[in-house]
Amino acid sequence: xxxxxxxxxxxxxxxxxxxxxxxxxxxxxxxxxxxxxxxxxxxxxxxxxxxxxxxxxxxxxxxxxxxxxxxxxxxxxxxxxxxxxxxxxxxxxxxxxxxxxxxxxxxxxxxxxxxxxxxxxxxxxxxxxxxxxxxxxxxxxxxxxxxxxxxxxxxxxxxxxxxxxxxxxxxxxxxxxxxxxxxxxxxxxxxxxxxxxxxxxxxxxxxxxxxxxxxxxxxxxxxxxxxxxxxxxxxxxxxxxxxxxxxxxxxxxxxxxxxxxxxxxxxxxxxxxxxxxxxxxxxxxxxxxxxxxxxxxxxxxxxxxxxxxxxxxxxxxxxxxxxxxxxxxxxxxxxxxxxxxxxxxxxxxxxxxxxxxxxxxxxxxx
Ligand SMILES: Cc1cc2nc3c(=O)[nH]c(=O)nc-3n(C[C@H](O)[C@H](O)[C@H](O)COP(=O)(O)O)c2cc1C
Numbered sequence: 001x002x003x004x005x006x007x008x009x010x011x012x013x014x015x016x017x018x019x020x021x022x023x024x025x026x027x028x029x030x031x032x033x034x035x036x037x038x039x040x041x042x043x044x045x046x047x048x049x050x051x052x053x054x055x056x057x058x059x060x061x062x063x064x065x066x067x068x069x070x071x072x073x074x075x076x077x078x079x080x081x082x083x084x085x086x087x088x089x090x091x092x093x094x095x096x097x098x099x100x101x102x103x104x105x106x107x108x109x110x111x112x113x114x115x116x117x118x119x120x121x122x123x124x125x126x127x128x129x130x131x132x133x134x135x136x137x138x139x140x141x142x143x144x145x146x147x148x149x150x151x152x153x154x155x156x157x158x159x160x161x162x163x164x165x166x167x168x169x170x171x172x173x174x175x176x177x178x179x180x181x182x183x184x185x186x187x188x189x190x191x192x193x194x195x196x197x198x199x200x201x202x203x204x205x206x207x208x209x210x211x212x213x214x215x216x217x218x219x220x221x222x223x224x225x226x227x228x229x230x231x232x233x234x235x236x237x238x239x240x241x242x243x244x245x246x247x248x249x250x251x252x253x254x255x256x257x258x259x260x261x262x263x264x265x266x267x268x269x270x271x272x273x274x275x276x277x278x279x280x281x282x283x284x285x286x287x288x289x290x291x292x293x294x295x296x297x298x299x300x301x302x303x304x305x306x307x308x309x310x311x312x313x314x315x316x317x318x319x320x321x322x323x324x325x326x327x328x329x330x331x332x333x334x335x336x337x338x339x340x341x342x343x344x345x346x347x348x349x350x351x352x353x354x355x356x357x358x359x360x361x362x363x364x365x366x
Pocket of ligand 1: 023024025026027057058101178181231265300301302303322323324325326
């Protein structure tokens with residue numbers, strides 16, 4: 001049996017052994033943006049998950065661009081040194097390649113960690129002023145952001161560039177910009193959060209202008225052989241919000257800017273938005289973007305079984321599959337998927353005796 005999920009894929013000069021990607025997942029465990037021992041353990045664990053690529057969590061390009069006080073950043077020498085230590089460890093022990101997601105929280109920043117409630121930081125918990133295209137809060141009881149000035153836009157763009165240079169110095173194999181989930185770059189694209197009446201608001205082309213300025217500035221400082229991608233939104237799931245045709249237009253614009261892949265996610269632009277809860281709910285969005293924009297597309301969202309992931313790639317609906325919760329639940333998901341699909345996966349030599357033939361494949365037909 002030949003597995004499509006376990007076939008290699010090339011993104012720019014990066015050869016990935018299979019189509020499994022660990023989705024970026026905030027850990028809220030950094031100290032002033034600096035990766036901690038939690039990251040050493042968490043990313044070290046995922047370094048041997050069988051996924052060809054692990055994308056490090058949303059890593060914020062400025063201190064006030066974090067979501068919470070625990071979010072990872074890449075805005076200081078201390079942040080760079082801490083993440084370099086973690087990645088050096090992961091490269092020594094792991095079998096995977098590593099990408100990083102660069103982000104700015106925009107109007108969803110200055111919030112508590114999810115396990116502290118996730119709401120806007122109250123006075124007394126060191127809240128900070130947030131920025132967004134327009135002074136519209138994410139939802140009731142959220143901070144009202146400042147409508148971003150031209151000076152701040154230039155600064156944020158250069159913060160993305162500086163963080164990219166730091167990520168390249170650390171040796172990441174791929175970079176991905178966070179343009180989804182209602183954070184700053186997505187909030188520019190969506191008419192729900194962007195009501196500006198200058199050249200950065202109004203028609204779609206104008207709403208994409210700032211995210212594309214950031215995209216072009218980042219691409220310009222990256223070697224062409226290092227893949228650059230973006231997580232984009234396939235739908236805001238709200239009347240008057242971004243829809244799948246917008247996603248195609250965004251993906252085409254990114255492709256023209258020299259991007260190598262997109263990941264189709266959705267939702268998160270407003271507290272009122274509700275995502276579907278059906279299996280692989282973003283996969284039709286990935287399929288449409290892959291077909292109509294002609295760029296490598298990753299699907300994510302409620303994909304949990306090897307058979308489901310295999311079918312999405314084999315049927316040409318997605319080029320790569322990203323897993324978040326399923327691979328936290330089973331950090332050897334890739335090994336078990338290989339077993340279920342009759343494929344090979346690289347294991348570290350210390351674990352080589354976990355030979356595939358030990359287990360009947362039926363055990364993993366989930
Ligand atoms: C703990 C956790 C943290 C997350 N952090 C991020 C993040 O940093 N960046 C991002 O784009 N998505 C983030 N997400 C969303 C996931 O990457 C993924 O898109 C979502 O969970 C749906 O995939 P799943 O059904 O496989 O979990 C996070 C999800 C979880 C569960």
